[in-house]
Amino acid sequence: MNWVALFVGVAAGMAVAFGRVYAESVISRQLGLPPQLLFKHRDVLVPFLVLAGAANIYAVWIVVAYGGIAAWRLSAVLGLALLVAAQIIQLSVALRPSKKDLELALISCVPYVYLFALYVAALLMNKYSLWLF
Amino acid sequence: MDGAEIYLISAAGGVIAALAPLIYLIYYARPVTFTVWTGALVSFIAGFIFTLLAQQWPFFYARFTYLLALALLITSLIYTYWGMYRRRWTMYLFAAAAWIYIIILAVVARVLGLGDPFII
Numbered sequence: 001m002n003w004v005a006l007f008v009g010v011a012a013g014m015a016v017a018f019g020r021v022y023a024e025s026v027i028s029r030q031l032g033l034p035p036q037l038l039f040k041h042r043d044v045l046v047p048f049l050v051l052a053g054a055a056n057i058y059a060v061w062i063v064v065a066y067g068g069i070a071a072w073r074l075s076a077v078l079g080l081a082l083l084v085a086a087q088i089i090q091l092s093v094a095l096r097p098s099k100k101d102l103e104l105a106l107i108s109c110v111p112y113v114y115l116f117a118l119y120v121a122a123l124l125m126n127k128y129s130l131w132l133f
Numbered sequence: 134m135d136g137a138e139i140y141l142i143s144a145a146g147g148v149i150a151a152l153a154p155l156i157y158l159i160y161y162a163r164p165v166t167f168t169v170w171t172g173a174l175v176s177f178i179a180g181f182i183f184t185l186l187a188q189q190w191p192f193f194y195a196r197f198t199y200l201l202a203l204a205l206l207i208t209s210l211i212y213t214y215w216g217m218y219r220r221r222w223t224m225y226l227f228a229a230a231a232w233i234y235i236i237i238l239a240v241v242a243r244v245l246g247l248g249d250p251f252i253i
Contacts, residue, residue, distance in 0.1 A: 004138050007145035014152040021159040028162075035162060046160060
């Protein structure tokens, strides 16, 4: 348990979610329509951005702290690259609301699935390390 | 935990305390005025000090003045959120009570030459 990564992650995720609601309010003011008419899935996306921001930063700490990057294993570098890509996708979801928001949010969950698959595979193969290749 | 980590967690706590009401207010499309932005600043300071003090729990958990400071800071945050919701800056005066209490504790400890501000 790393409290620094957790708190900083939640704060960063809330900053991203704040960007999302601020972008929604700016667009709805320009178009003169209430935001709940323009953005159907904002009730899902705003909490998702908070949780995903926290998960990204905590997962980066997991990858870096347990020796993955120190050994430059391909699986660890791949996980880090996927996390950076997910953060960029979530930033674009936050700052440029569009009709593809839910699809993009779903795509940005790929690194969590990847890390969980590595965890299950390491458990099944009785390996001590998450970084199998 | 060294000093940098403590201040990093405190800053994150302040950011969380300041952004939570802002996200709520903008999400429900309530008007965001100068009073609301001031409240965000006030709640950042309150959240920062609360997280800073809360991390000293293992040293001071048996001190009445410490527990009172934590309780007053939570009350101060609630008053600040109320002021942001109703857009009345007078609520921030109630919120300042916790700061005044902590400042008085620090001054008294300095005058008496004590090592920490939580005297009882």
